[in-house]
Amino acid sequence: MxxxxxxxxxxxxxxxxxxxxxxxxxxxxxxxxxxxxxxxxxxxxxxxxxxxxxxxxxxxxxxxxxxxxxxxxxxxxxRPRPDFASLSDVPFDQLPGDALRYLLPSRYCPSDRFVTFAGQQFGGLTGGARVAAIRDWIAGHLTYVSGSSTIDTTAIDSFIDRQGVCRDYAHLMITLCRAAQVPARIASVFAPGVTPPDFHAVTEVYLDGAWHLIDATGMAHADQMALIAVGRDALDVAxxxxxxxxxxxxxxxxxxxxxx
The missing domain is CATH 2.60.40.2250 (Immunoglobulin-like)
Known part of the structure; x- marks a missing residue:
């Protein structure tokens, strides 16, 4: 494209x-x-x-x-659109250094607070199937509401309020993936289907030895995104x-x- x-x-x-x-x-x-x-x-x-x-x-x-x-x-x-069902986890002891740090909590993504929830909700799945299930859970439980969050909104706030904008969806996706032991980071992108038009925040997950883009809002797919930057959370990609x-x-x- x-x-x-x-x-x-x-x-x-x-x-x-x-x-x-x-x-x-x-x-x-x-x-x-x-x-x-x-x-x-x-x-x-x-x-x-x-x-x-x-x-x-x-x-x-x-x-x-x-x-x-x-x-x-x-x-x-x-880049092709990933087939998440075919992607497998990378064992913890085989993760590269640039992926390990994206298992840790960060300012907007307190993943350590969600370990129990992630285990209960997604523990029966592995690899890309688990990541897809996390995306689907967020899509089914959050409502996209422009102006509903602030610069201080964390994944905990979005989880409780059940609403947010793209960065909130991305932060919650990152948080739940990290809590499920999948390295995840934020990615800022350009994409044509974003409404309202703006800089867009999505998630990258590390599966099968590579990083894969995924958008919990459903507005864009990996083969439609022009990547700008990546980081731990929104602080790194503003x-x-x-x-x-x-x-x-x-x-x-x-x-x-x-x-x-």
Whole structure:
């Protein structure tokens, strides 16, 4: 699938200061950047640094009182859609180092609090079948409600409230997978079926020796996603992080499939 991506950001800053942007599709396995252009307003500093796990890049800038950004790209997504029923667990003692840390709790994903629940609910399943069952449980028990969560909402809150947005679905998916001893991490992506259009948060799970994308909201599949970044939870993949207060003036994300 070939995707057209168009992002525009305009934020007012309360004071001059640094900011971190993570908004570009990564040159990662399963996708190819055909063309890309990013334009930023006047800056006092600009640098690129590698993203988590070497996937993508973060842009570090220092702006005065305003931060504007325009990003356009075309991306060819070549990864197949996983058949989770055919994927098996990797034994704990055979997990690579870059997967082990994604078994541990993190700020928004307190997986240690869900071990008993995960065992009771999904203990009779293994591998990709267990991951698919976790996805289906979340889809059947949560309602997608725009604006229903805040920057402080954790997987515990979403589990109790039974509602959230994409990052909440992803956090709960990650939490339950980790509690079931499946390495899981968050992934920020672009996808054409996201409603309302925005940066999208999904989950990556480690099965059969590789990472596989899965979306608990059901809005996108792995063969429709352009990967931006990965990390422990939303803290690691935020599209914009500022050290001063930032007020949104304008923000738009448009993703569409290019036919032909």
């Amino acid at each position: 070939r995707l057209s991506i168009d992002v525009a950001l305009d934020y007012a800053l309360s004071a001059p200061g640094p900011a971190i942007l993570s908004i570009e599709a990564a040159g990662a396995l399963g996708q190819e950047i055909l063309q890309a252009r990013i334009d930023l307003g006047p800056l006092e500093h600009f640098a690129r640094v590698p993203g988590e796990e070497g996937i993508g890049e973060k842009i570090v800038v220092r702006a005065a009182d305003h931060l504007t950004c325009s990003y356009r790209a075309e991306v060819e997504v070549t 599209f914009l992080t500022t050290m001063t207060n930032a007020t949104m003036q304008r923000q738009s994300v448009a993703v569409s499939e290019i036919s032909g």
